[in-house]
Amino acid sequence: MAEPPPFPTRGTVRESAFALVTNGFADGPAQAMRDHLLRAEAGRLVMLDHPLSAEEGDRHRLDEWVAGKKVSSRTVRLPSRPPLSYPLDLLAFPLLPRVDCWFGFNPLNVLHGIAARAIGRAGLVVYWGVDVSDDRFGRNALTAAYEGLEGFCVRRSDARFELSEAMRDARDRRHREPGDRPRPTRIVPMGGWAGLVPTTGAGAYRERRVVFVGHLLRKQGLLELLEAVRLLEDRGRPVSLDIVGRGNLEQELRERADALELEGRVRFLGFIEDHRELERMVAGGSVGAAPYATGEAASFTAYADPGKLKLYLAAGLPIVTTDAAPVAHELARAGAAVLVEFSPAAIADGLEHLLGTPAEWRHRRRAALEVATAYDWARILPAALRWIGFD
Numbered sequence: 001m002a003e004p005p006p007f008p009t010r011g012t013v014r015e016s017a018f019a020l021v022t023n024g025f026a027d028g029p030a031q032a033m034r035d036h037l038l039r040a041e042a043g044r045l046v047m048l049d050h051p052l053s054a055e056e057g058d059r060h061r062l063d064e065w066v067a068g069k070k071v072s073s074r075t076v077r078l079p080s081r082p083p084l085s086y087p088l089d090l091l092a093f094p095l096l097p098r099v100d101c102w103f104g105f106n107p108l109n110v111l112h113g114i115a116a117r118a119i120g121r122a123g124l125v126v127y128w129g130v131d132v133s134d135d136r137f138g139r140n141a142l143t144a145a146y147e148g149l150e151g152f153c154v155r156r157s158d159a160r161f162e163l164s165e166a167m168r169d170a171r172d173r174r175h176r177e178p179g180d181r182p183r184p185t186r187i188v189p190m191g192g193w194a195g196l197v198p199t200t201g202a203g204a205y206r207e208r209r210v211v212f213v214g215h216l217l218r219k220q221g222l223l224e225l226l227e228a229v230r231l232l233e234d235r236g237r238p239v240s241l242d243i244v245g246r247g248n249l250e251q252e253l254r255e256r257a258d259a260l261e262l263e264g265r266v267r268f269l270g271f272i273e274d275h276r277e278l279e280r281m282v283a284g285g286s287v288g289a290a291p292y293a294t295g296e297a298a299s300f301t302a303y304a305d306p307g308k309l310k311l312y313l314a315a316g317l318p319i320v321t322t323d324a325a326p327v328a329h330e331l332a333r334a335g336a337a338v339l340v341e342f343s344p345a346a347i348a349d350g351l352e353h354l355l356g357t358p359a360e361w362r363h364r365r366r367a368a369l370e371v372a373t374a375y376d377w378a379r380i381l382p383a384a385l386r387w388i389g390f391d
Helices: 029-039 086-092 107-118 141-156 165-175 222-234 250-259 275-283 307-314 328-334 344-355 358-374 377-387
Strands: 017-023 044-050 059-066 069-077 099-104 122-129 159-162 185-187 209-213 240-244 266-270 287-290 319-321 337-339
Touching (some): 029 044, 029 377, 222 344, 240 275, 319 328, 344 358
Parallel strands (some): 122 159, 159 185, 209 240, 287 319
Antiparallel strands (some): 059 069
16 A cells, blocks of 8 residues: 555645755755656756865855756855854855745755745755764764754654665654654655666676765775775786765875875776766776775764665666665675675675676676666655655
8 A cells, every 4th residue: 555645735746846955066865856856847946055065165056947947046155164154054045935845955954944934935844864973073062053953853844754764763763852743754765867877788897997986085985995906906806996076085095096006096086066977987887886984983874875876776886885884785685785894805805706707797787777776766756755745
């Protein structure tokens, strides 16, 4: 039996107006929902993008579409010193056009929507949670303020979308108070555009090209991945590595690659803004790498549903990953991923096994493409919208 919506039907997507308010210009649920609503020719769509990190600068951008066609795009610049400057996000575009549904992807985004709802400029306000951290900004007043604001938004939003059950349960434990009326909550996992993303060829293992996409942070296991590439070189099983993304670890990674004498083996491609170009680049690889740190360093990943994994699946890339992400065991059971311990030697072993066994690589490629269909945004997003009353 189909799951009933938490609210009565509100209308069709074509006759409704939506707001997406998010931080960060990388691809994720906000960008996927934007693309879906544009394809569905939503009556009105406004998307407000705030910078997330210092690397993204000080630009806040507001785009607006009517019936799938862009009608305006505006930017403002405000001082940027994350996380201290995050409250300035509320000043960038304080009044958005009236919408029937407001999606906020962090507490400040949701607070903006709650304020808009209070003055009649927003209907349903949905908190779309994309991460949970046990110690977001360290043990200080900033983290305490963030947690207090998030608790307010959890209780005052109309509905919640969470990427995983682990994320939902963690947020509930943290913020539910005695006597609270639980907000309707739906698990809306990260997806990929299966059928739209180019797929890797059946002989791509011969390229021996490892692809990493994501933020360049210590928890991503990139230093260990570089060490693994060096180990494979020493074993006479060389691979090339493409690193896509940016972050505060980039300079250290470049220096480490030089120290390991990996010139010509490792390419730093930066942030690829055009997602179609990113998909083509990923589809030209042999293996998708996600060697997340385990233990205390995995505070985000332990609750999250990482988007890179779904991108790799949609492109047909077998995956080498640790068990840090909740979905990792599911992907391993399906045959789409090889689970390894968080160490350079284990990562190197996993890569060598995949790339040195063509029959297994092809089997895991087929498994990745099959699993991708279950995480197709084209299935996930319409179902999520119907759940909150938009056909």
